[in-house]
Structure formats: C-alpha cells, structure tokens
Amino acid sequence: MDPGRKTLVVIGGGMSGMTVALEAAEAGMAVHLVEAGPSLGGRVAALARYFPKMCPPTCGIEINYRRLRRNPDVVVHTLTRVTAVAGTPGAFEVTLRTEPRRVNGRCTACGECVAVCPVERPDDFNHGLAKTRAIYLPHAMSYPMTYVIDGTSCKGAECGECVKTCRYGAIDLGEAATTRTVHAHAIAVATGWTPYDATRLTNLGFGRFQNVVTNVMMERMLAEDGPTGGKPVCPSDGRTPARIAFVQCAGSRDRNHLPYCSAVCCGASLKEAIIVREAAPDCEMAIFYIDRRVMGRNEEVLAKVEADPKTRLVRGKVAQVSEDPATHALRVTAEDTATGTRSEWEADLVVLATGMVPNTEGLPLPSGCALDEFGFVVPDGETTGTVAAGCVVRPAVMTQCMQEATGAAIQALITAGA
Ligand SMILES: Cc1cc2nc3c(=O)[nH]c(=O)nc-3n(C[C@H](O)[C@H](O)[C@H](O)COP(=O)(O)OP(=O)(O)OC[C@H]3O[C@@H](n4cnc5c(N)ncnc54)[C@H](O)[C@@H]3O)c2cc1C
Numbered sequence: 001m002d003p004g005r006k007t008l009v010v011i012g013g014g015m016s017g018m019t020v021a022l023e024a025a026e027a028g029m030a031v032h033l034v035e036a037g038p039s040l041g042g043r044v045a046a047l048a049r050y051f052p053k054m055c056p057p058t059c060g061i062e063i064n065y066r067r068l069r070r071n072p073d074v075v076v077h078t079l080t081r082v083t084a085v086a087g088t089p090g091a092f093e094v095t096l097r098t099e100p101r102r103v104n105g106r107c108t109a110c111g112e113c114v115a116v117c118p119v120e121r122p123d124d125f126n127h128g129l130a131k132t133r134a135i136y137l138p139h140a141m142s143y144p145m146t147y148v149i150d151g152t153s154c155k156g157a158e159c160g161e162c163v164k165t166c167r168y169g170a171i172d173l174g175e176a177a178t179t180r181t182v183h184a185h186a187i188a189v190a191t192g193w194t195p196y197d198a199t200r201l202t203n204l205g206f207g208r209f210q211n212v213v214t215n216v217m218m219e220r221m222l223a224e225d226g227p228t229g230g231k232p233v234c235p236s237d238g239r240t241p242a243r244i245a246f247v248q249c250a251g252s253r254d255r256n257h258l259p260y261c262s263a264v265c266c267g268a269s270l271k272e273a274i275i276v277r278e279a280a281p282d283c284e285m286a287i288f289y290i291d292r293r294v295m296g297r298n299e300e301v302l303a304k305v306e307a308d309p310k311t312r313l314v315r316g317k318v319a320q321v322s323e324d325p326a327t328h329a330l331r332v333t334a335e336d337t338a339t340g341t342r343s344e345w346e347a348d349l350v351v352l353a354t355g356m357v358p359n360t361e362g363l364p365l366p367s368g369c370a371l372d373e374f375g376f377v378v379p380d381g382e383t384t385g386t387v388a389a390g391c392v393v394r395p396a397v398m399t400q401c402m403q404e405a406t407g408a409a410i411q412a413l414i415t416a417g418a
Contacts, residue, residue: 009094212330272351298397
C-alpha cells in the first residue's frame with residue numbers, strides 16, 4: 001500500500017463491508033478489510049436465494065469477489081478482529097489480531113486433507129444441520145478459497161494426517177495468532193447481525209423439539225448446496241414434511257425479546273414458502289403473522305404466496321408450539337385475529353422467523369461512537385471519523401445495505417479528506 005494514501009479500516013466482510021471497502025478503494029483510498037470469520041461473504045453467502053429476484057446468492061457476492069481480486073488497494077484480513085482503537089479522526093491506530101488459519105495460500109482446495117481428517121465438528125455455516133471435519137472449506141463460495149483448521153477440535157501434531165497428505169505443503173499445525181497495528185484516517189463498521197437466540201423463546205420449543213427450526217436453518221435446507229440438497233426435511237427423521245408452519249415475529253416486536261421489527265423476516269418466510277412449493281408440491285403451509293411487512297418488489301413475492309391454494313396466511317401471533325414426543329408431530333396454537341378464534345394447526349416442521357441482533361457487543365469503537373438502545377451503531381462520520389453500513393445500523397434487505405454502503409464510502413472519503 002502507498003503510505004501517502006488516505007487509509008480506511010472496514011470492520012466486517014459481509015456484502016455491506018465488501019461494498020464500502022471496494023467503493024472507497026475505487027475512489028482512491030487504501031483499505032484494510034477486517035473479517036472475523038474464515039471467509040468473506042457474511043450471512044448472504046448462507047441464503048438459499050435472494051428475494052425479490054429469487055436468484056442464488058452467488059450473483060451479488062461473486063461480483064464483489066471479482067472486484068476484490070482485481071483491486072490491490074484492498075488488503076483482506078480474514079480470521080481477524082479489531083482489539084483496540086486509539087487516536088482521533090484522521091489519525092487512528094487500529095490493533096488487529098489474526099487467529100491462525102493453519103492452512104496457507106498454497107492450498108488448492110483439492111480436499112484430499114478432508115478425506116483423511118478423523119475429527120468431526122458441527123458445521124456452523126449450516127447451523128449444526130451438518131458436520132465438517134476439523135479441516136474444512138468454510139463454504140462453497142469461500143473467499144479466500146482456502147481451507148481452515150478448527151483449532152479447538154483438531155488433534156494437532158499427535159494426528160498430523162492432513163500434513164502428511166497435503167502435496168502442496170499448505171498446512172502448518174503450529175501456526176500462531178498474530179497482532180499488528182494499522183494506521184487509519186477513517187473507520188467503517190459493517191459487522192452485520194446475528195440471529196436472535198431462539199432458545200430464549202421457550203414457548204416455541206426451539207432446542208427442545210427437533211422439528212422446530214429457525215429461518216436461517218431453513219435457508220440452508222433450501223439452498224441447493226445445503227445439507228439437504230435444497231429440500232425441506234424434518235430433522236427428527238429426515239422425512240419430507242407434509243405440513244409446515246412459519247411463525248413470524250418469533251421474538252420480534254416483543255418487549256421481552258426484540259422490541260423492533262427486523263424488516264426482512266416477512267420477505268424471508270414468503271421466499272422460503274415459494275422455494276418449498278418447488279421442492280414439495282403437495283406440502284401444506286401456514287404462515288402466522290402479525291402484519292405482512294413487505295416493500296417494493298417483494299409485493300410480487302407476497303402475491304405469489306397468496307395465490308397458492310395450499311398456503312394459508314393466518315393473522316395471529318403464535319402463543320405456543322407443543323410436540324407429541326412419540327411422533328414428533330407439532331401443534332401450533334395461535335389466536336386468529338381475523339375471526340377472533342383460537343386456532344390450532346398440526347405441523348411436521350415449524351420455522352421460527354427470528355430477528356436480527358446487531359454485532360456490536362464487545363466491539364472496540366473510537367471514542368464518541370454511539371450505539372442506540374438496541375445496540376445498533378449510530379453513524380456519525382463527521383464527528384467520530386466512524387461511518388457504518390448495513391444491518392449493524394438497522395435491519396435491512398440487501399438493496400438498502402448496498403445503498404448505505406456506497407453512502408458510507410463517500411462519507412469515509414470526506415471524513416478522511418481523501
Ligand atoms: C432468514 C433471512 C433471509 C434473508 N433473505 C434475504 C433475501 O432474500 N434478500 C435480501 O435482500 N436480504 C435478505 N436477508 C437480509 C440479509 O441477510 C442482510 O441484508 C445482509 O446479511 C446484510 O449484510 P451485512 O454485510 O450488513 O451483514 P452480514 O451479512 O451479517 O455480514 C457481516 C460480516 O461481519 C463479520 N463480523 C461480525 N462481527 C465482526 C467483528 N467483530 N470483526 C470483524 N468482522 C465481523 C461477520 O462475520 C460477517 O461476515 C435475509 C435475512 C434473513 C434473516
């Protein structure tokens with residue numbers, strides 16, 4: 001990087017962070033893109049498809065990857081977190097700690113190491129619906145396309161099978177974490193969101209009943225590269241569900257959990273219902289909702305589901321999900337506010353539309369950078385030198401995140417005087 005250039009540190013390598021980094025770099029800044037996970041892409045990489053166009057997530061992500069590959073002004077730091085921020089706008093010192101990948105750039109992603117690795121671990125990308133070996137590729141669209149070793153499950157040198165098998169000398173089981181400090185004129189926060197912890201919704205049975213899953217798990221089931229090859233299944237026994245209930249606002253717009261609306265969950269469940277229909281033409285579905293909140297072209301997605309004779313849209317908040325332990329059959333109890341009656345619905349699979357929690361807990365931010373009462377960043381580039389974009393600012397669909405990311409890049413250029 002040219003030391004004379006204005007520098008931006010972007011924290012978070014999802015679609016929002018990648019976009020801020022690229023737009024700022026293409027306008028002349030030098031950028032450090034800092035991603036905590038082993039790959040860029042964020043939560044979008046795990047979606048089955050994007051609404052409203054219903055195309056696979058590869059579309060948008062691959063465009064950004066290509067821009068990144070061609071742009072030497074963005075230095076990507078995966079497995080890295082910011083541990084401290086000192087200084088003031090125009091002169092920040094940002095400390096980065098990088099965890100060991102234990103696999104270097106000589107990796108060709110041939111996968112021969114996986115075949116000999118004896119250890120299995122829950123696959124976090126698939127929300128525990130599948131397993132990986134201790135050495136694994138984060139996901140099919142990984143950037144970098146390099147394997148990683150989970151240090152907590154790997155047996156280390158006492159095993160060493162992957163080292164013996166790798167023809168490229170790409171594995172270093174002894175690699176250690178590193179720390180470095182970079183100078184920055186501005187900082188952009190784009191750390192995104194985490195799904196609300198569904199085990200806290202004790203009335204809805206997640207964690208107790210195997211066939212109660214969350215919307216992000218359903219995205220993985222419905223993804224063609226997912227653990228069930230794009231088909232909805234009952235985790236209890238792998239059968240195709242004949243009846244699926246979607247529970248909207250699972251914890252959202254609820255003072256006991258997340259008081260706010262997560263803005264994407266109605267669109268997400270409608271999209272999932274459309275994909276289920278393709279995979280399971282006879283499946284009956286019911287979507288229990290408080291309000292149907294879709295905007296822009298997602299009206300088309302809603303209209304398509306409304307026209308499906310085997311899908312019911314029931315206005316009513318779900319009070320409880322119970323299970324017959326012998327058969328794992330589920331019963332959804334809700335008040336149907338359209339008729340004023342209590343409604344009971346039998347289901348094989350229940351999908352909880354849980355909301356978004358901003359990834360700001362424990363995140364070191366420059367002094368003066370504020371969070372709102374729910375933990376979302378309040379961007380104020382002018383005063384604090386820190387801009388923000390995407391779901392760390394508010395729950396949002398991708399188009400809104402992208403627009404905001406471009407705005408954040410412009411604000412970063414102004415703030416840094418670039
Ligand atoms: C079930 C569901 C379905 C959805 N479907 C659609 C859809 O079809 N179409 C659509 O437009 N939108 C959809 N969305 C919304 C979409 O997922 C978000 O708009 C998108 O993820 C926002 O991207 P982001 O980059 O802001 O955040 P994220 O995707 O969360 O990316 C944030 C990145 O920051 C990293 N990170 C977190 N903390 C740190 C840290 N401390 N240091 C460094 N890095 C960090 C994360 O690892 C991640 O890579 C859906 C959402 C849900 C819940």
